[in-house]
Amino acid sequence: MAKRILLVDDEPLIIKGLKYTLEQEGFETDSAADGEEALSKFFSGNYDFILLDVMLPKLDGITVCQRIREHSNVPIIMLTAKGEHIDKILGLEYGADDYMTKPFNILEVKARIKTIMRRASGTQPTEAKKVIRVHDMEINSVNRAVNLGGKDVRLTAKEFDLLQMFVNNRGKVFSREAMLETVWKYDYTGDARTVDVHIRRLREKIERNPAQPEFIFTKWGVGYYFTDKD
């Protein structure tokens, strides 16, 4: 049974990004653009998780959080813009389970949701693997280290995030836009060519022969994908 997530934010861009990626992850999502809509949806629907912006039209996020808490222990992550003096303490005091500062990227969101889901359900594992092996490549997400045929490979933060995204979705073709939404902050408005450059450098580091990749393949006219069977 798919988990249902309620996304509450008045910026359509954020809703769109979250919606897209979380649905790709197998969640069902629904959204609300202001505090009143959030409450009405929450009480009529049945949600397993809530992502709740603090600044909302009509009814602010903290009030929404409190109202929900009067009736439910559903996990809530609060979203705050950087600089909003809703510091963590305030947010947690009203019963939120965690908070995130905007802008964030999808990888972060997924990690937080998984952590909190696990904590809430009591059952632990279902945890993403800490070390992943593909051919002779070993990817350690705790150390953020990559080893290729016995040799350590030094990746930058973005390169590692990209690789991680690929490896966790082997075979899946990502468009450049999808990659920008996953690995970059949601408000990033850069060029899609940027992705090409990062792919190139990632290949230079993990492919023995970047012109004939073993790991990261080009899907002409679409994007890139990672696979272990060539």
Next chain:
Amino acid sequence: MAKRILLVDDEPLIIKGLKYTLEQEGFETDSAADGEEALSKFFSGNYDFILLDVMLPKLDGITVCQRIREHSNVPIIMLTAKGEHIDKILGLEYGADDYMTKPFNILEVKARIKTIMRRASGTQPTEAKKVIRVHDMEINSVNRAVNLGGKDVRLTAKEFDLLQMFVNNRGKVFSREAMLETVWKYDYTGDARTVDVHIRRLREKIERNPAQPEFIFTKWGVGYYFTDKD
């Protein structure tokens, strides 16, 4: 069998933080928000440990402590805000085993609970090593002393906490935010640059050449990590 801890405090934030961390450590927790609830929970439930705030609604912590002591020797740590008269508690006149001054940090809490649990039960579960050696560095967590190649190194409290956090999680990359949550007091909402400065000072003391660290490495774009294999 998991140890059960009763948390008594009227500040939801503190309950929340303690609950989270102690459950991560494998304890079961339950909480009470005032003195009466504390007593009623204590006498109906079965707890292995109690964290008890002094200032409580309805019935103060000292009275609660006395009442419990009339019936049980369960270990009790009292929590006091700074400035409260704790001398009497210190003398253990009311039967508490230890006390802590708010605000505290998570490392402190875990350490105290473990110490007292061990003293109380005689046996000690999953105890962290007292003396850890990495290369020619020796870290003694009992007297909080560090010796490097035969020479004693004087670390401040924060520096030692940081080092301890690192050494107990070798290889793991910590973001600045994660460090602030682990090593700093729970109500600290300072800047991430602060972490950099402490890292620098720690490096100045334990690294022969801070520009080319042997122990504490920078993970660009992410944070810092400690490792024994360079």
Next chain:
DNA sequence: AGAGAATTGTTACGTTTTTTTCCAATTTGT
């Protein structure tokens, strides 16, 4: 309680590293 010392936190700035942009060369599919 208060002076002085030590520790901790803040800010600003130079340096290094990463990220992005731009454009030409090359490859790919029809």
Next chain:
DNA sequence: ACAAATTGGAAAAAAACGTAACAATTCTCT
């Protein structure tokens, strides 16, 4: 072969880090 898409090199821009100097806070000792 042609057009569209990708790749590669290099320079510009941005971000992250290290350092130092200073401010604030806490601790210590009288």
